[in-house]
Amino acid sequence: MAVSENMSGTKRAASGTGAGTRKAPASPEAQRRSLLYPALIVVILITQIPFLLTIYLSLQSWNIIRPDLGRTFVGLSNYGREIFTAEFGTIMLQTIALAAMALVICCLVGLGLALLLNRKFFAKGLVQTLLVTPFFIMPTVTGLIWKNELFSPNFGLVTWFVGLFGIEGFNPMAQIPLIMVATMVAWQWEPLFMLVLLAGLSAIAEEEKEAAQLDGCNRFDVFRYVELPHLLPYYRMVILLGSIFILQVFGEIYVGTAGGPGTSSMNLQYLTFQTGLVGWQVGAASAIGVVTLVLTLVILTGLLRTMNAVVKEEA
Amino acid sequence: MSSVPASSKRGSRPTPWVHYLQNAVLYLAVVVIFGPIFWLILTGFKTDSAAYTLPPQIFFTPTLEQYASALQSFWGPFFNSLFIVGTSTLICLLLGVPAAFALSYFYSPRNESIVFWFITTKALPLAAVLTPLFVIFRSLRLLDTPWALIIVFTGMNTPIVVWMMYQFMKDLPRGIMEAAQVDGVNLFQMLWRIVIPLTRAGIASTAMLCVIFSWNEFLFSVSFTAIEWQPLSVAVAAQQTSRGQFWAQLSAFTTLAILVPVIVGWLTQKQLVRGLTTGAVK
Numbered sequence: 001m002a003v004s005e006n007m008s009g010t011k012r013a014a015s016g017t018g019a020g021t022r023k024a025p026a027s028p029e030a031q032r033r034s035l036l037y038p039a040l041i042v043v044i045l046i047t048q049i050p051f052l053l054t055i056y057l058s059l060q061s062w063n064i065i066r067p068d069l070g071r072t073f074v075g076l077s078n079y080g081r082e083i084f085t086a087e088f089g090t091i092m093l094q095t096i097a098l099a100a101m102a103l104v105i106c107c108l109v110g111l112g113l114a115l116l117l118n119r120k121f122f123a124k125g126l127v128q129t130l131l132v133t134p135f136f137i138m139p140t141v142t143g144l145i146w147k148n149e150l151f152s153p154n155f156g157l158v159t160w161f162v163g164l165f166g167i168e169g170f171n172p173m174a175q176i177p178l179i180m181v182a183t184m185v186a187w188q189w190e191p192l193f194m195l196v197l198l199a200g201l202s203a204i205a206e207e208e209k210e211a212a213q214l215d216g217c218n219r220f221d222v223f224r225y226v227e228l229p230h231l232l233p234y235y236r237m238v239i240l241l242g243s244i245f246i247l248q249v250f251g252e253i254y255v256g257t258a259g260g261p262g263t264s265s266m267n268l269q270y271l272t273f274q275t276g277l278v279g280w281q282v283g284a285a286s287a288i289g290v291v292t293l294v295l296t297l298v299i300l301t302g303l304l305r306t307m308n309a310v311v312k313e314e315a
Numbered sequence: 316m317s318s319v320p321a322s323s324k325r326g327s328r329p330t331p332w333v334h335y336l337q338n339a340v341l342y343l344a345v346v347v348i349f350g351p352i353f354w355l356i357l358t359g360f361k362t363d364s365a366a367y368t369l370p371p372q373i374f375f376t377p378t379l380e381q382y383a384s385a386l387q388s389f390w391g392p393f394f395n396s397l398f399i400v401g402t403s404t405l406i407c408l409l410l411g412v413p414a415a416f417a418l419s420y421f422y423s424p425r426n427e428s429i430v431f432w433f434i435t436t437k438a439l440p441l442a443a444v445l446t447p448l449f450v451i452f453r454s455l456r457l458l459d460t461p462w463a464l465i466i467v468f469t470g471m472n473t474p475i476v477v478w479m480m481y482q483f484m485k486d487l488p489r490g491i492m493e494a495a496q497v498d499g500v501n502l503f504q505m506l507w508r509i510v511i512p513l514t515r516a517g518i519a520s521t522a523m524l525c526v527i528f529s530w531n532e533f534l535f536s537v538s539f540t541a542i543e544w545q546p547l548s549v550a551v552a553a554q555q556t557s558r559g560q561f562w563a564q565l566s567a568f569t570t571l572a573i574l575v576p577v578i579v580g581w582l583t584q585k586q587l588v589r590g591l592t593t594g595a596v597k
Contacts, residue, residue, distance in 0.1 A: 028421050029423075031417070031421065031502055032417045032421035033417075035416060036413075036414045036417040036429070038413070039410040039411055039413070039414035039433075039476075039477060040414065040429075042473060043433065043470060043473050043474055045470075046467065046469065047436045047444065047470050047471075050444040050447040050448050051447075053447035053451075054443055054444060054447050057446055113341070113344060116337050117341070119334075121337075121341075127341055128584075129581055129584065130345050130348070130349040131344065131345060131348055132584050133349055133352055134348060135580065136527055136531075136573070136577045136580030137352065137531070137577070138547070138551060138572065138573060139531060140533050140551045140552045141569050141572065143555075144551065144565070145352075148555075149354060149355060149566075150351060154367075155366075155367045155369060157371055160370060160371065187348065190348070195584065195588045196588060196591065198588075199588045199589070200592075234592065237592065241591070244437055244438050248440050248441055248534075250533055251533035251548065251552075254537070255551075255552050255555055269440060269441065269534065272445055276449065282446050285445070285446045288442070289443040289444070290443065292440045292442045292443055293442075293443040296438060296439075300438055
């Protein structure tokens, strides 16, 4: 029964038609639609239509708690006033820097832990479970842990610890807030990188590594020539997936630093919230939202292209 | 240039001390990565003054008084979260599972790209839809009701259900379904009696992922709810402002708040990766 995939696909469709005419009046295509369209329509309604409305709102001047000012069409002036400012530029760069720092930490720590976990050792299951846990923690709780438990200037554990070495005035949440937010994000997302890379590592046949060792490869060579090329598609997948979420960090900032001091730890997501739901400037917030989407798509496309090229080169 | 004896040892296991060194690094990583959560749980059992004592105390007389007072403000937001997350996850499954079945069962050249389209909707930043959703929910008077969050979580998580369930269903053996079809099983029976039981583990892990994502979501939660229907993620942030000075009590509250997603996550971590990686890695 050596039927090619395409053939079996056609056959399936054909037999489906046969069954359909005998049992039910609906054709396979109609059945396919009736199962698929509810999900499709709901997702379009909830995610795509509002975005069109965002574009429309971004052309309006509208302060939602000042109905007396009314809602007026202002063309592109929201973009002019909100986007081409030094502050917006800085926050845009902060968004990118925050995601880049978090991604680099995730990639390195995730790989290190995956390599260490891909062995047999005592209490492996427990160790892995504990290492995965931050992934399940609320971002707001992460903010709280960082702000109070670890780095509180008064009673933080880390503050106390560095104090033992005579370091005074240690307050990283105020001094290097963006880096601290990046560490929070990395802490939350490192488990995903670790799990995916571990899945990649454990898919490598033991014989392949042994063969390389018989050929005189040391542990590093095995990593470089056997494991790393095999991991690249896993990296591509987890970096793309991770970036989608890491570009939209919010809860950690809200609780951890409130975007401050000043705007020094804000990202675009936070700025949109701040403008729209704290400042009630619906038009301006929508314009920022539109630019956030454009930036996200540019970054994701760039990442995908780069990583496709890397994967292809190594393959 | 490696030494011949070392490389000729078949499957050369690392020497014992390398093995133990690697273990030591891992255990240290556990302390650094899980430590903050462990300490949070521990602090919830301390008295308020003990929570602030430096050097930090590992051994102390545990007390349940923090939990007693944390529980008073816990049940409200907890049941809000439970209702919102439960309802939205159920709707996501009702929409997503049949869609994934349709995409994996019926042949169409567009299926792969439809699955891909679903997952690209995740790339849409929440910021890009925040204001219109707020305006819409405001005019429909849905702000500070569970329905606003149920609607947005359904939109957020249905694509994940379609994506993951498609990966699980694609791998099902064709023969079973074709045999069932020959037996004259209709489409609903096929889905309910054959496909769903076969992918039970996948459905469970997908549902759990939806639960974790919506339980922990914060941007929409803080934007669309106020006092009445605030879920736990918002309650944690609110408590941090109002009870920041009572760190032990806040720790107890926070420990309760993370309980559900952490337990759910522990139970499903293995399935989770399978659903996310198969298909995404070629």
